[in-house]
Amino acid sequence: xxxxxxAFALPAELxxxxxxxxxxxxxxxxxxxxxxxxxxxxxxxAATQGxxxxxxxxxxxxxxxxEQRVHFRSDWHRYNVKIRLRGGKPTSEVDFAKLVDSxxxxxxxxxxxxxxxxxxxxxxxxxxxxxxxxxxxxxxxxDLNPVTPQTPxxxxxxxxxxxxxxxxxxxxxxxxxxxxxxxxxxxxxxxxPEGRKWAMFMTAGGHFxxxxxxxxxxxxxxxxxxxxxxxxxxxxxxxxxxxxxKTFHRYTTRRKQGGSQSVNDNxxxxxxxxxxxxRRYGEQALxxxxxxxxxxxxxxxxxxxxxxxxxxxxNRRIFLDYxxxxxxxxxxxLRTFPFPTRRPTQSELERCLLELTRVKTSHLxxxxxxxxDEAYLASLPKPKPKPQVQISAPVTTKTKEPKxxxxxxxxxxxxxxxxxxxxxxxLDALKDFWEREGKGLGGIDARIPSWTGINVVxxxxxATQAGQEDITDWLLxxxxxxxxxxxxSEAAMTGQDPLDGDLETIKATRGSHRTAYDLATSRxxxxxxxxxxxxxxxxxxxxxAGHVPSVLSQEMEEEREEKKKVRRKGLKEKIKERExxxxxxxxxxxxVDVPVLEAPTLPGPNSGPRxxxxxxxxxxxxxxxxxxxxxxxxxxxxxxAAEARLKMLSGR
Numbered sequence: 001x002x003x004x005x006x007a008f009a010l011p012a013e014l015x016x017x018x019x020x021x022x023x024x025x026x027x028x029x030x031x032x033x034x035x036x037x038x039x040x041x042x043x044x045x046a047a048t049q050g051x052x053x054x055x056x057x058x059x060x061x062x063x064x065x066x067e068q069r070v071h072f073r074s075d076w077h078r079y080n081v082k083i084r085l086r087g088g089k090p091t092s093e094v095d096f097a098k099l100v101d102s103x104x105x106x107x108x109x110x111x112x113x114x115x116x117x118x119x120x121x122x123x124x125x126x127x128x129x130x131x132x133x134x135x136x137x138x139x140x141x142x143d144l145n146p147v148t149p150q151t152p153x154x155x156x157x158x159x160x161x162x163x164x165x166x167x168x169x170x171x172x173x174x175x176x177x178x179x180x181x182x183x184x185x186x187x188x189x190x191x192x193p194e195g196r197k198w199a200m201f202m203t204a205g206g207h208f209x210x211x212x213x214x215x216x217x218x219x220x221x222x223x224x225x226x227x228x229x230x231x232x233x234x235x236x237x238x239x240x241x242x243x244x245x246k247t248f249h250r251y252t253t254r255r256k257q258g259g260s261q262s263v264n265d266n267x268x269x270x271x272x273x274x275x276x277x278x279r280r281y282g283e284q285a286l287x288x289x290x291x292x293x294x295x296x297x298x299x300x301x302x303x304x305x306x307x308x309x310x311x312x313x314x315n316r317r318i319f320l321d322y323x324x325x326x327x328x329x330x331x332x333x334l335r336t337f338p339f340p341t342r343r344p345t346q347s348e349l350e351r352c353l354l355e356l357t358r359v360k361t362s363h364l365x366x367x368x369x370x371x372x373d374e375a376y377l378a379s380l381p382k383p384k385p386k387p388q389v390q391i392s393a394p395v396t397t398k399t400k401e402p403k404x405x406x407x408x409x410x411x412x413x414x415x416x417x418x419x420x421x422x423x424x425x426x427l428d429a430l431k432d433f434w435e436r437e438g439k440g441l442g443g444i445d446a447r448i449p450s451w452t453g454i455n456v457v458x459x460x461x462x463a464t465q466a467g468q469e470d471i472t473d474w475l476l477x478x479x480x481x482x483x484x485x486x487x488x489s490e491a492a493m494t495g496q497d498p499l500d501g502d503l504e505t506i507k508a509t510r511g512s513h514r515t516a517y518d519l520a521t522s523r524x525x526x527x528x529x530x531x532x533x534x535x536x537x538x539x540x541x542x543x544x545a546g547h548v549p550s551v552l553s554q555e556m557e558e559e560r561e562e563k564k565k566v567r568r569k570g571l572k573e574k575i576k577e578r579e580x581x582x583x584x585x586x587x588x589x590x591x592v593d594v595p596v597l598e599a600p601t602l603p604g605p606n607s608g609p610r611x612x613x614x615x616x617x618x619x620x621x622x623x624x625x626x627x628x629x630x631x632x633x634x635x636x637x638x639x640x641a642a643e644a645r646l647k648m649l650s651g652r
Contacts, residue, residue: 004358005164005361006239006358007187007357007358008215008216008357009188009216009239010184010359015184016065016068017158017159018157018164019158020156020177020181021163054077056080056090057092060077076091079091081178082125083129099128100128152167152168152169153166153168153360154166156180156181160366161363162361162363163362163363164361168338169335174332190216190218191216194214194218194303195215195218196214196215196216196305197213197215197300197303197305198214198306198307199211199212199301200307201290201308201310201319202311202348202349203310203318203344204312205253206250206260206286207344208247208344209246209346210244210290211245211350211353212301212304213241213242213243213353214240215240215357239357242350245349248286250283252286261280261282286318287318290318290319294319295326298326301326302326304333305333307327307334307335308335308336309334310341310344337356339352412451414440415441415449416452417433418433418459419452419462421433422462422466423462425471427471427474444475444480444481445458448462455487456519458481458485460472460475460482460483460485460516461487463475464516464517467521468525469522469524472525473532477536482540483515483516483517483529483542483548484541484546486513486514487519489513515545515546515547516529516546517529517548530550531551531552531557533546533552534556537551
C-alpha cells in the first residue's frame, strides 16, 4: 500500500473493512462488565476465524464484500452506530428483531439490498431511537462530554492496524457521521464524464487567487490509466490537475497599518487623504475584477462539486451578495478552509488542494489505539459536578385580583383623574369635574380608595400635603371640607389601627393624631386654614380638633403687611445711610493732598542696575494697570510718603 493516499482514489482493500472511529463511544465502553468481556472475546474469535467482521455489531461476520455492504446498509447496523455515538450499548441481531417487532408501525429494512436508505429504514431507526429516548440527531461531543474538543478530521479504522483521516468538510453538510463510510465509497467514483471539480478562491490585503481544479480522474482518463499500467507508460495521469487559475493584486490596505480602507472608514469616518482615495479605488477595482472573473468562469463553477472561499466577512460579500451572482449565498457547496492559510497565491492554493485531498494515515494496533484513547480522555478536564438543588420554603403564590366590572373600572378612572387634577393644581378643571361627578364619588369628604396607595384619606389632606394653596382654599371655603378628620397612621393603612374605619370614628382630640393642617409644608397653606378659621369659626372646631393654632383675620393680615412695609422701609434707609457714609469717606480721601518728598537722586552711570518697574510715582510705573491696581499703588505711595514725613519730624 502506498504511503500517500488520495481521498478520491482509495484502494478497494482498504474500503472493505473501514469503520468510523469515535472516542466518545469508546469512553462509555472503557469499563465493561465480565459478561460483556466474554461476549467481546467470542465476537473477536469469530472475527479472526472469518475473513470479515463488523466492529460495531456484536457477532456479525461476512463471507464476502457484498454481504458486508448489505449489512452496512441495514437498520441493525445503523441503529448500533447511532447508539454507540450517543454513549449507548449495541444490541445483537436477535434483540434488534424483538425491538422492531415491538413497534406497532415498523417497516423492516434489514434484509433490503437496495442502494441507499429508504424512508422506511429511517422511520424504523428513528422510532427505535425515539422509543429509547435518544434523539435521532447526532449527539454532539458537548452533550456527552462538554470538555471534549472538536477536530476538523474524521478518522476511520481498517483492521488490523490501519487508520486514515479525512477532513469533514469533504462530506456533504447534512450527512450523518454514521454515513461517512458510504459517502467515502461514493467519492471513489469519477463523478461524471469530466471528473470531480473544485473551485478555490482566496482574497486578503488586496491579493486574490482563484483556481478551478480537477480532484478525480474522468472516466476516459481512468481507462487510460488502466492501460498505462499494462503498457508501463513513463508519465502516469495525475490525481489532481489545475484547469484554470488567476491571481492579481490591488492597493487596498495601508502599509504597516492593517485593515482595508472601507473598514477604517466605517470605524473612524471617511478619510480625505490622497492615499485613502487610491485605496478606495483599489477596493472597487478588486471587487469588479473578482466578479468579472467569476462571470468568465461561470460554466466551470456550476460544474464544481465544492467551492472553497477564504475571505473576511466584508470581502465575502464580493462573491455572494450582488445582483446576478454566480454563487448563491445558501449554496451547499460552499466551504471554508478547515486549517490556517497564508497569503493568497497560486502556490498556496495548490498547497491547500494537496492538504484537502491527501489522506492522513497511521498504523496502530487496536490495543495501541485503545491506550491512546484512554490517555487522551484521561487528560481532558472533568466536567464540574452539578450543584445540588436546595429545597427552599414553599413560595406563596400571589392571588390574582378579581376582574373588575365596567362600573368599577369607570369609578377607578374617575378617581385617577380627580387625584391628577389635585396634584397638578388644575383648579378650573377640578371645579367642572366636581360639578358633574362630585355626588357620585361620595361628596367632598369621601375617603380616597385604598387601591391608589395614598397614605391620606380625604382630598383636603391630599391637597394640603401637595402644597396646592388654591385647591386647599377652594375645598375649605367652597366645598366646606372637614379639617378635623384624622390622618391614619401606617398601621392603620395596613388594617391594624382601630381608627381606620368610618370618617366619624377616626376623629380625635388635638395632639393624639395629625389632621390636614399638620400636613401643610408651607406658610401660605397654613394661612389658608387660619384665614378660613377666622372667617367661618362656626363651621368646625378649628382650634381644637382641627389643630389650627390661631385665626387670621383681615385686620391681622393688614397689620402684618404694615409691619412688613415698615421693616422694608427701615432696611432701605439703613442701606442709603451706609452708601452715603461710603461716599463721604471716599471724597475725603480724594480731597486730602499729601505732599510727596522726592528721594535724592544719586549720580551714577546710566548703565547701572535699575529697580524693576521704574520709579514708584512715575507714569510708567502704573501704565497698563487696571483702575483697582492703580488705586492700590497710589495708596502704597501715599503711605510711604507719610512714613517719610514722620521720620523727618521725629528727627527734628
